[in-house]
Structure formats: C-alpha cells, structure tokens
Amino acid sequence: MKLIVTDVDKTVHEIAFNPDDILMHVLRAAEMGILAECDGCCVCATCHIYVDAEWLGKLEPIDDDEEDMLDEACTPQENSRLSCQIQLTPQHDGMKLTIGPEWD
C-alpha cells in the first residue's frame, strides 16, 4: 500500500504504509519535512497537509480539536488536515496529498 506525496519542493514521492499507521509517523519516517513538534498531541499544527479533494471523503471527518488547531497551521485551505489525526486503512491505498508550507 502506498501514498502519493508531493513535498514542499513539488517533488512527488511514493511512500509505503501499513494499515493502522498514523499518517504523520509515515511522513516523518520518510523525511517529508514534517515537523510534528508536539509528536501527535494535536496541539501544534506543524504536521499540516493538503489532501487531494477526491480523497477527502475517505478520511474520518475532522473533529473540533483538529479544526481549532488548524487555526495555527500555515496557510490552511478547505482540504487542510493534520496528519497526526489520520489513521491509515487499506482504503487509503493510492491517496494523494501535499505537505503544507512551513512557518518561518
């Protein structure tokens, strides 16, 4: 199973994952430039990603905590998510996403 990830330099990577992996851990291990300062506690917004529109519906809906935290993400959009809040399943095989920009 794999993800199609576009990094901040617009390079596209294919990254393998296993079911039940947390998306943030997969991106961090693959050195995609994810800071994830709070290590997945949903309190920092430095694991921000954009999920391609056609895949958004296959994710668990965003909860209030994550929506609140996106206020501190850099340049959030309609398709913004925090990767630490996404647990991967086989139905995410092939999911396309883009790493969010970093704060200065």
Add this chain to the structure above:
Amino acid sequence: MAETIETDVLIIGAGPVGLFAVFELGLLGLNAHVIDVLDKPGGQCAELYPEKPIYDIPAWPVISGKELTDKLLEQIKPFAPTFHYNDMVQGIEGNVNDGFKITTDDHKTFMTKVVIIAAGGGSFQPKRPPIQGIEAFDGTSVYYAVRNREEFRDKKLLIVGGGDSALDWCLNLQPIAAHITLLHRRQDFRAAPDSVRKMRALVDQGKMDFIVGQVSELLGQDGRLEAAVLKTDKDERQIAVDRLLPFFGLTMKLGPISDWNLELEGNAIKVGTETYCTSRPGVFAIGDINTYPGKLKLILSGFHESALMAHAAKAITHPDERVVFQYTTSSKNLHKKLGVA
C-alpha cells in the same frame, strides 16, 4: 551593568523535566537557577496544552498540563529555585574543570559548575506568517507580542488569529487604537467564548471590524506598514494598516543550542544513558531534547533521567563527598531538606 550569578547548577528549561530536576538535585543538596524563554514555568505543558489531559503520569490517572506544572512547583518549593523567565541562554563557555560561564539574551552571566539542558523541543518562538517581505516590517510595524500598549495608541491595527491572544488584544487595544480589524480564517473561534461575545458586540456597535480571510500582501516602505491586502471568500481587498499583530501560536526552534559544541543527532542532543551527560563533560541533557538508543519522548522518561543526572552532577560539584543513597520515605536527612522533619 551586567549581573553575575554564581550557582551550583544552571537548568535551561522550566518544563516538567527541568522542574523535577530541581527536586532531584535538591535532595542531594544542590541549588539551582532555572532559565526559560517563556514568561512562566511548565514549558510545553503550560504553553501548548495547559487544559489538555495527560494520562501517563505514574499515579495520576489523569492530570492537565497546568495541574502537573502546579504540582511540580509545589513539590520543589522546599528547594527554593530561582527562576529567570523571558530569557534565553546564548553561549556556554568553559569546561568541567574550571566551571562554565553562561551568557543570556537579557545580559545576565551565570558562573556554574554544571549545566543541565532540559529544553524540550528547543525555545518557543512566535510563528511568523510566510508573507513576502514581512521581515522588513519586523519590530517597526509587525509585532508578535504586545510589550508596550502605547505603541498601538491611535494606530490602525490588523490583528490576525482566532485564539485567546488575538481576541484578548483586540479587546485590550480597542479603546486606544484608531481602528481595529480582526482577521481570522473562519467564523468560529477557539478563544474563550466570553471574549468572542465581547468582540462580536464591538463589531455590532461599529467599533471594530471582523473579516474572514487571510493576509496575502503587505504594502509600505522603510519598515513603515501602510496597507494590507486581504484575501476573503468573496474578494481581495486592501485596507489601511499601521500595525500588524499576527497571533498563530508558537513554534520551537533549536536556536543557539547548535552552537554549544555538543554532539547532535537531528535536533536532539546525544547523551549516554548512565548519567545523561552530553559529549561535553559537565553539560547534561534530559527530557525531550536528548536522544539515545531506545529513547521515548515521555515526561516520565525525563523524570527518570533527572534522578540519574543529579547523582552524576553531585559527583562533579562535590568530588570529595561520598554520596550515600537514601530514600525520601525514611531518611531524616532528606526529611530536613524537604522541610517535613
């Protein structure tokens, strides 16, 4: 006039692990000064998740970041540490034989025998929006904190964000500002509901503006901001602005730590697991800032690391003294130190 402070131990970082280090060092009779870049103790517990529950502190089935900080402060009270907030260590000179000279942003100098780095993820810095050319206005028109309210009197302010800082400063500066625009990416706020109500009331009375959107461009020259271009759902518009206050929370930077001649692995300081000493003898690193084979970034790991570090630190500060290992339950000597004898 620069101030010089002599101490046994200087702890960099007043998060949970830095605070507990005061306790472990105190049991061994060592006094500590503690320095932190924030204006309060607690580190990430205080800044990132004061109200969030933590479930993996031994014997506390659930405790919030703020409660944990308060309990630790209570626990270390007998050892009367001296705190230096809003300050950051710049340089560490010297060595374990001659002692260390530590200099800070606030022009303080510490002479210490042992340095403990308990800096978590590094030092907290405000998140700076990646708007082109924003640096040119830093400190003259763009501010990430309000140190002096008068700076904003009779000025047209653009405050950005949806948390307590953004809302609190809207309410606080509204009476003295020429005009305030609050800009936030959505209608909902995570700030205290009462502040949001007050802000909306001011908007209804025509005393300030609230716009849903984001800043896309800043206009001005010579560090003097004149206008901002805002992107909203419907349009792009330009508003006159003298001062921009972005409140997007804090991010952690390793900062000067990388200049301290310590062996690093990524953004962490390499240590040995017997004493948590770094590659520089006399300088220890404990908690999230360190790394070693099998490291887990847990508060409880940092507590354990504090205890082992303290015994090694004592051997440096008092090389001729034999340390007899004692338990707090039974030792009269420790009871005296804890003020419970």
